[in-house]
Amino acid sequence: MQDHVYKITEIVGTSGKGINEAIEAALARAAKSIHNIRWFEVGTVRGFFDGDKGIQYQVVLKIGFALDE
Numbered sequence: 001m002q003d004h005v006y007k008i009t010e011i012v013g014t015s016g017k018g019i020n021e022a023i024e025a026a027l028a029r030a031a032k033s034i035h036n037i038r039w040f041e042v043g044t045v046r047g048f049f050d051g052d053k054g055i056q057y058q059v060v061l062k063i064g065f066a067l068d069e
Contacts, residue, residue: 004066022059036066
């Protein structure tokens with residue numbers, strides 16, 4: 001088994017549909033520019049209420065990814 005070194009970065013996902021969609025949007029977008037993503041941790045969850053326009057959900061994620069050898 002090979003040893004790995006990981007880096008952690010923090011991102012924020014948003015969605016007008018819900019928390020799960022905000023998480024999925026954040027991970028899908030991060031995967032376009034960060035490879036070797038191994039895990040994520042949900043931190044802060046918050047929302048923005050914009051009257052008649054509804055709620056915008058925001059989820060702060062810490063993502064861990066393996067550094068290249």
